[in-house]
Amino acid sequence: MTKAINDFVIRFANVNGSGSASANFLFTKAIFRMGIPVTPKNIFPSNIQGLPTWYEVRVSAKGYLGRREGIDFIVAVNPQSMLADVKSLRSGGYFLYDSTKTLDPNLVREDINYIGIPLMEMSNNAFTDARQRQLFKNIIYVGALSALLAVEFSVLEELLAEQFKGKEKLIPANIKALKLGVDYVHKNFSYPLPLHLERLNLTSGKIMIDGNTACGLGALYAGATVASWYPITPSTSVIEAFTNYAQKYRTDSNSGNNKVAVVQAEDELAAIGMVIGASWNGARAFTATSGPGLSLMNEFLGLAYFAEIPVVLIDVQRAGPSTGMPTRTQQSDVLEAAYASHGDTKQIMLFPSTPKECFEMTATAFDLAEQLQTPVIVLTDLDLGMNDHISDALVWDDNRKYNRGKVLSASDLEKIEKFGRYLDVDNDGITYRTYPGTHPSKGSYFTRGTSRDEYAIYTEDSAAYQRNMDRLTKKWETTKKLVPAPEINTGKNKIGILFFGTSLYAAHEALDILQRNEIILDAIRIKSFPFNNQVKEFIEQHDLIFVVEQNRDAQLKSLLLIEMGINPNKLVSVLNYDGMPITADKIAGEISTVIKHSTISLSTAN
Amino acid sequence: MTYIKPKFRHPNLTKNKLGYTIDYYEGALSTLCAGCGHDSISAAIIQACYDLCIEPHRLAKLSGIGCSSKTPTYFLSNSHGFNSVHGRMPSVATGANLANKDLIYFGVSGDGDSASIGMGQFVHAVRRNVNMVYIVMNNGCYGLTKGQDSATADNGSISKAGSLNQFEAIDMAAMALELGSDFVAQSFSGDKEQLVPLIKAAINHKGFALINVISPCVTFNNNVGSTKSYDYVRQHVEATATIDFVPEMKEIKTSYKEGSVKKISMHDGSKISLEKLAPNWNPQNRQSALQAIHHARESGNILTGLLYINEDTIDLHRLIKTVEEPLNQLIESHLCPGNKVLQSINAEFY
Numbered sequence: 001m002t003k004a005i006n007d008f009v010i011r012f013a014n015v016n017g018s019g020s021a022s023a024n025f026l027f028t029k030a031i032f033r034m035g036i037p038v039t040p041k042n043i044f045p046s047n048i049q050g051l052p053t054w055y056e057v058r059v060s061a062k063g064y065l066g067r068r069e070g071i072d073f074i075v076a077v078n079p080q081s082m083l084a085d086v087k088s089l090r091s092g093g094y095f096l097y098d099s100t101k102t103l104d105p106n107l108v109r110e111d112i113n114y115i116g117i118p119l120m121e122m123s124n125n126a127f128t129d130a131r132q133r134q135l136f137k138n139i140i141y142v143g144a145l146s147a148l149l150a151v152e153f154s155v156l157e158e159l160l161a162e163q164f165k166g167k168e169k170l171i172p173a174n175i176k177a178l179k180l181g182v183d184y185v186h187k188n189f190s191y192p193l194p195l196h197l198e199r200l201n202l203t204s205g206k207i208m209i210d211g212n213t214a215c216g217l218g219a220l221y222a223g224a225t226v227a228s229w230y231p232i233t234p235s236t237s238v239i240e241a242f243t244n245y246a247q248k249y250r251t252d253s254n255s256g257n258n259k260v261a262v263v264q265a266e267d268e269l270a271a272i273g274m275v276i277g278a279s280w281n282g283a284r285a286f287t288a289t290s291g292p293g294l295s296l297m298n299e300f301l302g303l304a305y306f307a308e309i310p311v312v313l314i315d316v317q318r319a320g321p322s323t324g325m326p327t328r329t330q331q332s333d334v335l336e337a338a339y340a341s342h343g344d345t346k347q348i349m350l351f352p353s354t355p356k357e358c359f360e361m362t363a364t365a366f367d368l369a370e371q372l373q374t375p376v377i378v379l380t381d382l383d384l385g386m387n388d389h390i391s392d393a394l395v396w397d398d399n400r401k402y403n404r405g406k407v408l409s410a411s412d413l414e415k416i417e418k419f420g421r422y423l424d425v426d427n428d429g430i431t432y433r434t435y436p437g438t439h440p441s442k443g444s445y446f447t448r449g450t451s452r453d454e455y456a457i458y459t460e461d462s463a464a465y466q467r468n469m470d471r472l473t474k475k476w477e478t479t480k481k482l483v484p485a486p487e488i489n490t491g492k493n494k495i496g497i498l499f500f501g502t503s504l505y506a507a508h509e510a511l512d513i514l515q516r517n518e519i520i521l522d523a524i525r526i527k528s529f530p531f532n533n534q535v536k537e538f539i540e541q542h543d544l545i546f547v548v549e550q551n552r553d554a555q556l557k558s559l560l561l562i563e564m565g566i567n568p569n570k571l572v573s574v575l576n577y578d579g580m581p582i583t584a585d586k587i588a589g590e591i592s593t594v595i596k597h598s599t600i601s602l603s604t605a606n
Numbered sequence: 607m608t609y610i611k612p613k614f615r616h617p618n619l620t621k622n623k624l625g626y627t628i629d630y631y632e633g634a635l636s637t638l639c640a641g642c643g644h645d646s647i648s649a650a651i652i653q654a655c656y657d658l659c660i661e662p663h664r665l666a667k668l669s670g671i672g673c674s675s676k677t678p679t680y681f682l683s684n685s686h687g688f689n690s691v692h693g694r695m696p697s698v699a700t701g702a703n704l705a706n707k708d709l710i711y712f713g714v715s716g717d718g719d720s721a722s723i724g725m726g727q728f729v730h731a732v733r734r735n736v737n738m739v740y741i742v743m744n745n746g747c748y749g750l751t752k753g754q755d756s757a758t759a760d761n762g763s764i765s766k767a768g769s770l771n772q773f774e775a776i777d778m779a780a781m782a783l784e785l786g787s788d789f790v791a792q793s794f795s796g797d798k799e800q801l802v803p804l805i806k807a808a809i810n811h812k813g814f815a816l817i818n819v820i821s822p823c824v825t826f827n828n829n830v831g832s833t834k835s836y837d838y839v840r841q842h843v844e845a846t847a848t849i850d851f852v853p854e855m856k857e858i859k860t861s862y863k864e865g866s867v868k869k870i871s872m873h874d875g876s877k878i879s880l881e882k883l884a885p886n887w888n889p890q891n892r893q894s895a896l897q898a899i900h901h902a903r904e905s906g907n908i909l910t911g912l913l914y915i916n917e918d919t920i921d922l923h924r925l926i927k928t929v930e931e932p933l934n935q936l937i938e939s940h941l942c943p944g945n946k947v948l949q950s951i952n953a954e955f956y
Contacts, residue, residue: 033956207955217951223941225933226704228697245951249943257929259936261704263922266730270697273690273727277701280688281666281709282934285701303691393952396945402938435934436666436686436702437709444663446679448689458679 002092004195006036006061010073010149013085014138017049020077023138024055025388026163027145030155031059032208032390035200039065039505041387041581046233046326052081061200062512065390066505067581072195073149075141077119082107094193096141096148115189117144122180127173136177143181150192152199153182207355207393211384212288214355214394215314216241218362219286220249221396224312226285227262228274230293233326234382235316238288268293272300272311279310280447282407282435284366286312291320291333294340294377301375302341303449305472308422308431310369310405314362314378316385319579328579329382331501332551337377338529338559344469346476348376348483349529353504355391358384361527364484370405372430372479381550383502383581406432413442421445421456422468429475476530483528486535495595496522496538499548500556502581507548509584510591517588519595521546529559536564544598545571546591552577611635623659631656633680643795643821643836644674644743648681650798651712651741654805655682658853665710666702670695670724673750674716674743674821685712693724696731696740700922703736706932707923710809711738717758718748721776725757728778732785732814737921739808740816742778743795745823746834753826764831778818779913780899783892788919789815790895791912794843795822796836800910803851807912810853810872813919820908833906844902846911847887852877872917889915 014020024040031038039058045051058068073094076085082097083106089095091111097103099116108114123137146153156178164170185191215238219227229239243262250259265271271287278285289297294315304311317333319325340347348368350361358380365376406426413419413434419442422431434443445456451465452458459465490496499507504525511521524538539545539560547557554573561568574590576582611634619627631652636645655662662684669675671692678687690698699713713731720728720742731740746759755763758778759771779792789811791804801819808815820839822828828835833842853876869877870889888894895914902909929936 207952209955217948221942221948223936223938225936225941226701228701249947250941252929255929257927259929259933259940261923261926261928261933263700263704263734263926265697266726269694270700270727270730273694273697274701274704276690277668277688277698277703278705278934279701280698281702281705283705285705299691300694394948396942396948398945434686435706437664437706440661440663441684444684444686446687446689448687449691450689 002194004072005198006059006200008072008195009056009058009068009070010075011057011071011085011088012055012075013078013081014053014055015078015080016045016047016051016053018138019135020053020055020138023142024057026139026156026159027142027151028057028388029159029208030146030151031057031197032203033155033159034152034197035203036061036197037063037065037202037390039387039389041067041383043580044327052078059197061202063202064505064509064584066509067583069583069585075145077137077141086112094195096144098137115148117141117181117184122184123177126176126180132173136173139174139177140181143178144185145181146178147182147185147191148189148193148196150196150198153178203390205393206390208388208390209355210237210386210388211352211355211358211380212237212316212386213241214358214391215288215362215378215380215385217245217394218359219312219366220245221359222284222363222366223402224284224286224366225260226274226278226283227260227287228265228271228278228285229287230265230268230271230289232268232290232293234318234386235288235290235293235314237386238314238316268296269300272297272313275311275313276300276304276309279369284312284370284402286314286366288314288316290316290318290326291336292323294333294336298341301347302343302345304375305341305345305347306343306449307447308373308433309447310373311375312362312365312369312378313375314380317379317381319577325579327382329502329581330550330577330579331379331381331503332553332555332577333379334549334551334555335553335558337379340375340377346530348372348374348479350376350378350484351500351527352378352380352384353501353525355384355389356394359394361484367403368482371403371482372475373405373433374475379501381502406430408432408434408438408443410439413439416442418455419443419445420454422452422471423454424471424474428478429471429473430478480530480532483530483532485532486527486538487525488523488534488538490522490538490541491520493520493522494543496524496542496545497548497591498524498526498538498545500526501550503548503550506582506584506587510587513584513588514591517592519592521591526556531560531563535560539564539566539570543570546574546594547571548574548582548587550576550582622656624661626656628652628656630684631662631682633678633683636677636680638673638676639825641824642673643745643819643823644677645680646795646798647741647743647801647819647821648677650801650805651681653798653802654809657802658806658809660710660809664708665712667712667714668695668699668702669714670716670719672716672719672748673823674714675719677743678712678714693719693722694727695719696724696727696736699738700731700734700736703738703922704928705934707737707928708932711736713738713740715740715742717742717744717746717756717778721757721778725776729781729785732782732787732816734922735786735788735813735919735925737813737923738815739805740814741805742816742818743821744778744818744834745821745827746832747823747827749823749826753823760833763833764829766826766829766832777899777903779816780896782816783896783899783914787816788813788914788916790914791815791817792908792910793817793819794839794908794910795819796840797843797910800845800849803849804912806851806853807849807872807915810851810874810876811915811917811919813921839908842907844907844909846889846898846909846913849912870915870917889913
């Protein structure tokens with residue numbers, strides 16, 4: 001195989017529940033610590049123990065953090081998937097297997113390199129406890145990889161020391177297992193392989209974190225005091241992270257009591273119901289879910305839209321419909337979220353692409369929800385939520401003040417002759433609200449999902465109903481000025497690419513691939529719905545726009561067409577919906593093909 | 607019939623300790639059918655709040671969907687109200703309660719709202735012991751959609767259209783007892799003397815308090831053969847004990863003879879007095895309460911009164927150990943750990 005330094009894909013084929021996750025993470029983290037851009041993807045089954053699971057690590061000196069097709073190295077320690085694993089390897093690639101048992105002749109390919117290491121035998125000889133034997137088998141292969149791929153041993157030691165801080169007696173056995181792997185490679189193979197790592201300085205100041213943890217932290221920093229949720233993959237760890245950090249940073253030092261209430265609900269209906277009740281009563285509240293939960297929350301989202309109650313909802317999308325592929329990624333809740341609930345409804349959506357944006361947009365969601373008195377849905381996905389990503393470090397501006405929106409205090413109410421909960425005083429569609437318990441005789445009103453007049457009095461009068469719906473439209477127009485603007489990169493090109501969320505990583509790489517083939521595109525990354533004017537302008541300025549999304553039905557494209565009256569021929573979809581994160585090759589390949597057959601010239605004359 | 611509520615009140619209406627006359631506790635004019643049991647319950651709620659000298663703005667009234675859920679408009683117009691979605695009042699009330707534990711939460715629901723579509727939310731609000739009053743205005747039928755049987759309609763009951771209900775009824779009180787509710791009462795909308803003290807006691811209870819009120823539907827379930835008609839209920843009511851609720855602030859001497867009155871002290875010092883009409887009635891025994899309900903049902907009777915109370919109840923806030931200050935009053939400085947802490951959190955991920 002040709003030399004490949006800091007540029008390869010290695011895949012670990014493990015059995016779910018065998019303790020491989022922490023060993024594989026140790027390997028990835030070591031590469032990150034060596035200053036080399038690296039991105040891991042968990043490809044795991046909806047299962048707790050026994051089924052095949054893969055962990056794919058891409059190393060890229062150029063900083064490409066999307067998934068790449070083609071596997072250069074496989075650590076195959078799962079007999080169940082070994083045949084498929086052998087087949088998936090690139091010609092000239094490396095196949096590391098446990099040689100405790102002889103390799104099945106069916107697994108032999110002439111065009112790949114085999115690295116047999118008797119992992120189980122070594123582990124059994126070195127350790128007595130059955131569980132340890134299983135766990136350290138994983139650490140032994142990390143040791144072997146450190147020699148084969150030139151992972152700095154001191155970095156591994158440093159990471160183990162951090163991991164077992166306070167439990168130092170566990171360190172020597174881990175070091176012993178690592179060294180077993182190293183020594184075996186030193187004795188039996190030439191090392192390092194042509195494909196290996198060399199220290200860089202490209203990750204300093206960065207962190208490696210998953211999007212769900214960042215969302216949980218965003219809610220903590222935004223001052224969420226009520227979280228209600230129902231467990232569902234892949235969103236569960238949002239609330240788990242929030243809860244863990246809240247235990248640390250939201251405990252009253254005097255009483256030991258909590259400045260937060262986290263309630264595991266009986267279902268997603270109750271989860272969002274509690275959020276609505278708490279928000280109505282003046283607490284910042286949120287929930288997290290995934291597709292099936294979003295479906296269940298639809299009725300309540302309509303109430304919150306119509307009764308104008310803030311809601312923050314983190315939707316970590318997975319592959320649907322129905323139960324779909326619960327442990328695979330997709331961006332397929334876009335339309336459902338945008339128009340969630342019966343009747344005329346429109347919901348605000350935010351689309352983070354990185355963990356840092358997960359943190360920031362979750363915090364922003366609380367401000368927007370209270371400012372606009374309506375639900376804000378943060379749409380991430382399994383890839384962003386559950387995989388570790390290299391990200392800029394999180395920052396909080398200590399001068400930042402929570403924007404609690406238009407809320408009247410008792411003294412405000414004293415100055416008002418007659419309070420109208422749905423009276424558009426400022427002519428921006430956003431009305432004033434009061435929390436229960438504010439004033440003895442002013443400010444009370446009745447919240448309901450049925451039609452009402454400006455003073456919250458129940459009415460079935462057509463004119464009053466329509467006035468209210470029109471005011472909500474006006475509020476929607478105000479929303480466009482407040483939601484995050486898109487990220488735009490324009491030159492003088494006539495063709496553009498539009499993407500959102502986790503497609504960012506592959507799209508950036510695809511733009512470079514295309515540029516090498518002399519196809520240069522302008523780019524826009526959508527960060528929110530409703531689409532603001534910059535989105536409209538970008539589309540107007542280009543003849544053809546490729547819309548990249550990770551769903552079958554081109555949901556974002558549909559939304560662009562519905563909301564902005566664009567000529568449908570202008571938008572060409574690039575779709576990925578196999579449940580795996582989209583790759584740059586896929587995007588670049590499809591775009592090249594279309595452009596080859598297109599009559600549109602690539603750039604303007606000047 | 608007029609839809610404008612007359613503003614005229616007797617000039618000499620007595621004021622409560624807060625200086626409010628009873629009309630201060632009223633709401634908009636009811637749009638329910640004339641003679642609806644629910645209106646009597648609204649009147650009892652108004653009376654109880656007036657008697658207890660509650661500041662209306664310190665009480666939040668919540669409901670789901672249905673005839674019963676319309677009633678919060680008809681009492682306490684100076685309170686915030688929330689008419690949520692069908693069967694989901696318990697979760698909204700739970701969230702509201704989490705946000706501010708200092709208000710009184712008054713949930714109103716019906717048998718369709720709580721025993722069918724909202725059954726899941728009802729049982730979990732009981733389990734969580736949300737500090738709230740939960741009144742089920744139970745008429746055994748869906749009034750607003752014109753008289754279909756509900757899940758609390760008794761097996762063998764005949765609807766107005768003449769059809770026989772062949773399904774077992776869900777007993778809200780028995781279920782709440784099974785689920786560990788520490789305050790379970792049952793009453794009849796036509797018995798204001800029993801209902802008002804029950805509501806007062808429920809408001810003072812520091813946890814989930816269920817009052818299942820049989821409230822006949824005059825339009826769709828008041829026919830011969832119905833087990834929730836006025837006539838049937840009046841003939842089959844079986845009271846556990848005569849209840850009186852005495853708030854701490856104006857304790858009066860009872861005239862009951864020793865031995866026949868049981869007093870239960872609530873944590874704020876107020877007292878519930880029970881005159882023991884039924885032999886050996888002890889409202890502090892969950893088992894006997896359950897037995898009594900089953901017994902009454904076998905005889906075709908409806909057991910009313912305070913069936914069970916445990917005044918040492920521990921509500922949701924105490925269970926999850928929230929701080930004394932209501933969560934909705936915490937500000938940035940209480941809630942946001944700041945950038946310095948964030949940088950130390952970042953360090954976990956280097």
